[in-house]
Amino acid sequence: MIDIEVVYALAQQQTLLALKVPAGSSVAQVLRLEAVVQQWPELDLAAMPVGIFGKVVDQPAERVVQAGERIEIYRPLLADPKEIRRLRAAKAARDRAKAGG
Incomplete structure (x- = not known):
């Protein structure tokens, strides 16, 4: 038998098993x-x-856990990071245009 941890975090609470x-x-x-x-x-x-210590595990059925590892269960993203950056850049461009023109 080996010791491992499984963790899942919500915005307000983290649970470690x-x-x-x-x-x-x-x-x-x-x-x-x-x-x-x-x-x-x-x-x-x-x-x-899921991941182990911040690295995504692509094939959980094949990845063998080692003693001391922490399996992390990831929540789905609420927004696409690329879309957020695009919107932020567009807003900054509008703000510059208002200030300069």
């Missing part, structure tokens, strides 16, 4: 454990993006 799992467990197997499912019953853990 410390677990002992069999060595050789995949990320997907950990996310199907009863303790994890009970902790976050509202989440579709099979469909949510």
